[in-house]
Amino acid sequence: MYSLQFGIPKLRSALYLGRNSAAILPRCALPARRLAALGANAGLIHGLLGGPWTNLHTARSAPPMLLLFDIDGTLTWGGPAKAAFGVALEATFGTAGPIANHDFSGKTDPLIMRELLTAAGHAPRQIEAGLPRFWDLYLSELDARIAADPVTVLPGVRELIGALAARDDIFLGLVTGNVEGGARLKLRSAGLWDRFPVGAFGSDREVRNELPTVAFQRAAARWGRPFRGEHAVIIGDTPRDIECGKAVGAATVAVATGRFRAAELRDAGADRVLAGFADTRATVEALTGRP
Ligand SMILES: [Mg+2]
Secondary structure, three states: OHHHHOOOHHHOOOOOOOOOHHHOOOOOOOHHHHHHHHHHHOOEEEEOOOHHHHHHHHOOOOOOEEEEEOOEOOOEEOOOHHHHHHHHHHHHHOOOOOHHHOOOOOOOHHHHHHHHHHHOOOOHHHHHHHHHHHHHHHHHHHHHHOOOOOOEEOOOHHHHHHHHHOOOOEEEEEEOOOOHHHHHHHHHHOOOHHHOOEEEOOOOOOOHHHHHHHHHHHHHHHHOOOOOHHHEEEEEOOHHHHHHHHHOOOEEEEEOOOOOOHHHHHHOOOOEEEOOOOOHHHHHHHHHOOO
16 A cells, blocks of 8 residues: 555545554553553554655655654653653752643753753753753763663564664664763663664754754764755654754654644644554555655
């Protein structure tokens, strides 16, 4: 089914359902239940044709594509990062602000920190003064906790990343709001860090929309060829992932394994929305437009 989608203009904007409509998942408060549902029902929900995939697919010899993955809610779930963040804020600034109810989704770590402390009444100068100590503490707290409270690798992620890494027409990287040290600790604990030769992190830019360009620059240095939005796919679980991909003209694929439902991600403008990554072959085709 998937190979027929590409290069057939009249099928553009068509809605594709996975093997059954239950693949459109409800919001789920319980991670275990969520994971079970994803394992059973992951599949392609929605495909919107055009843009980078069509151009790449129809090229006589397809150029390499750069697939840039978010981490939290996309590759992994859970872990001790929020607890470590709170402990480091308390120790450095005497408060973690409204951390219990704060919306972390799709934001960079520096932006989250600044929002929490601003809400707690801290002035920019106070925040700046505490930054070195805060980041040191956050990473040491995360490192100390992650063995006992490891991140969960979402269903199908290992198989998907393994399949993509084996191809010579696909380059893998990260675009994540995590500071680089946090991303390394999380993905190393999951055995996935070495799969991503390049990345752009919250420690590079506080504004997420600026991260893809950083990733392009690192990819160019790594592989010796220029990368732009037209060569890239941004993959994430929040509207902010979609927004940052669109900001650079990249294709965007959203996956409903985080806090956002498929319908919300579709409304946010994702080019494609997946229920999850459990079906490796279908996901590879959805991400790349190539078999
Ligand atoms: Mg995320």
